[in-house]
Amino acid sequence: MPESVEYGNKTLIISKDFGLKIDGSKYKDKAGILKDGFTRLLDVVTSNNVIEYNYGKKVDQSVLLQGIHVVILSEDDKLQYGVDESYKLNIYPKGNPNYAYIEAATVYGALHALQTFSQLCHFNLNTRKLVVSQTPISITDQPRFSYRGLLIDTSRHYQPLPMIKKVIDSMAYAKLNVLHWHIVDEQSFPLEIPSFPKLWNGAYSRPERYTVAAAADIVSYAQRRGINVLAELDVPGHARSWGIGYPALWPSKTCQEPLDVSNEFTFKLIDGVLSDFSKIFKYRFVHLGGDEVDTSCWNLTPRIRKWLKQKGLNESTAYEYFVLRAQKIALSHGYEVINWEETFNHFGSKLDRKTVVHNWLGGGVAEQVVKAGLRCIVSNQDKWYLDHLDNDWQTVYMNEPLTNITKPEQQKLVIGGEVCAWGEHIDGSDIEQTIWPRAAAAAERLWTHPDKLAKDPNEVTSRISNFRCLLNQRGVAAAPLDVPGRAAPIGPGSCYFQ
């Protein structure tokens, strides 16, 4: 729901030669970002019906909408954390010809406006025309949080490029703006790393890999839709697959995780990976993981135990040493770092002060993080893990990132939240219906002004049902709302009531 909406009841018909004009824009759209967004708009609003464009003999220009006039105030199309995503959308049926009017600070705000516009269009069964039926309409809108994320996991199961691109398309429909790409983990290492070319020997198979060009293609595809890609390198605890190509990274052949803290090669390799990352992933942040580190291999491996003793470290301080050293490497490549909350829970005061702490274990963490003056992303698993199939959409909707955080300066430190679709049971066959429609509930929580959020999720059931059916109509396999995550419909029935 936008920040502010005023509307009437006059219907305008989308003209056959519905067009885009950008007169008066500082933004010149050389890269075609806006033009492509407009083409996609036309695609999605016409995909589920065959529109008739003959108007009969006398066309009354005053009931036609000739196009959209977009004025973008900044010529810069750089997409980065904190980019201005606000927009205004007005449709006043008094022009001759009529144009919808969009004003936005950046092209990415304008893309959001086009998404909103697409949801105002519908097919009129009587006239067989595409119409906007609630004009005059005046919308002012901006996101509540700058970070509105979705995690996908291509280590537990490889996701082909078309699947990732479909996810990106659908994220844009819900105004999510960060694809957190958990690329590699202990199960497989699908990404090409030119500095260490044997790393992707840890892929499941040859075809289940991403070349640098493919990863860059994903980043570019997302960027053109206003979505940043946050790459994750989950060290040291989720990295067993790295050792397929470089066994020296394993403590030993029988004890393969976490990465060998005692080996300088480990950090040289992380440096190489992050150097390669920085050429592909231009988001301000990189995610360095740091969760679920079982350090027992370090003590069980005589060589490492000896090294720990020499350095005066124990398992716990060695974990800290590893994470902080990895942070420094990332900082040296120009990144700010996101780490999972265990790093904060164990040695929060030692973390780089620009660290963003990524909550996942449970509620109440953000409160602690922002009190400590660090930034936070909220993903408490009991509400926002989409692979927890019993997290229904109401639960997702009601998860408030600012719970118990009242001071404005602390509230600002919560940069947003993220729903996570961990891939143990998600492959190319079920990614869409695991994500949707529940991710849409989080998307509203993260986008919409708190005054416009429903206090009781049942108030928005019909609106979210409508959105899930819209996703279906756009070819997205969004699951029913009245069953656990990704379950089949319980019986025959309308999309709007399941």
Added chain:
Amino acid sequence: MTWQSICLGLMFQLIMVFGANYPKNINIWPMPESVEYGNKTLIISKDFGLKIDGSKYKDKAGILKDGFTRLLDVVTSNNVIEYNYGKKVDQSVLLQGIHVVILSEDDKLQYGVDESYKLNIHPKGNPNYAYIEAATVYGALHALQTFSQLCHFNLNTRKLVVSQTPISITDRPRFSYRGLLIDTSRHYQPLPMIKKVIDSMAYAKLNVLHWHIVDEQSFPLEIPSFPKLWNGAYSRPERYTVAAAADIVSYAQRRGINVLAELDVPGHARSWGIGYPALWPSKTCQEPLDVSNEFTFKLIDGVLSDFSKIFKYRFVHLGGDEVDTSCWNLTPRIRKWLKQKGLNESTAYEYFVLRAQKIALSHGYEVINWEETFNHFGSKLDRKTVVHNWLGGGVAEQVVKAGLRCIVSNQDKWYLDHLDNDWQTVYMNEPLTNITKPEQQKLVIGGEVCAWGEHIDGSDIEQTIWPRAAAAAERLWTHPDKLAKDPNEVTSRISNFRCLLNQRGVAAAPLDVPGRAAPIGPGSCYFQ
């Protein structure tokens, strides 16, 4: 698992990991009638093109051209290809395009159209062209699908290549009817979903979309002759206009797929009465359609008249299954009529079905009916009737003995909504079981897998259909000599096809779980 299959599996795994060449077995699904291949690799050229010199078919409608564009789309969708060849390009290792020669200028798609093709890639030309010869454009489309499966991305060179040339393929389908049923009455399917299903059917060379449009739950289709019928839709947006239905038919036709429309009378039609309550025996007893009311048949005539303007396939499906006639006897008005006519529930059912058949015939259709009609009054059915088996095995045998044609869909093997029908079960279902006489074999025109929609909406249609429908597709396409006797012989090839579907954006489910289930744990697409 046999010792051999373990070895083959290991070999496959080694190949996947170390990446020498692709598996020894050629990965084409469904398997062509004849394939000979070598081991020379050709690189797909940057300006890979289509030429049709020498074709009688002129492609005015762009069917072949669009098929070629889709080919380029699917083979490049999962990778970013590099097309710089360095300084010296050796023309002899490049494949410049495909030369298609089609012998018939006719692009009419109809039951029995010649779908055969030959595909040769002999790297001795200058420049090199793959060569396709087909009787019709629809055979040529199949050849393009086969070609698409021969292409793969070479990770070392970052080029798209065909690695098993010279290659010679001769191919044609075993059965003319290779169907998939979708059901838009239990759940509406938006147009993009239906189109995605059609796209994926073409990948597996299925050629009939059996569209079970309406049923007792909802009536989503516009019928201009009786405009209140689609009042029985679930909601306003959950409807198909005539233009939308025609769009589906055209979309399918351009991919070599016929659309078989079904009107399941009289037993699956309760939703019709939302718009026309006179079709119900009574308000409390709403099914089957009122056999005593002339309006019922007038309406069926109108619907089939409208159908005939949209659905140009030779056949229409008139259902006729699961007719519980008790409402007819429970409704005094109808009971009285039955008595007057000297009918009982059973003969009234026969009367209804036969009269509906006559109406369909009058609109130029041949009729398909579910098997209950045959089981109850097979000898009375129009002799051109195709009997659609579903209840169990052994029915086709009876049908062809009686001289009628048959489509096989026994639910214990080929209902995809039966989630425990695994791909091996689907693969091993032989339509000609116990049918040995050639003239009887010819009467089995094919088979169909059915994805009934009680638990299938826009969220799970693809993974319910795939990959299991692919197993049936090979059974229906491939020459019996080339079919595996043991489905485990083809596990790696069907795994490859399911991963290919994923790579093309189709949500095909794992093979090692029940229908449409999530993967059981982390792992490779090729081994789940």
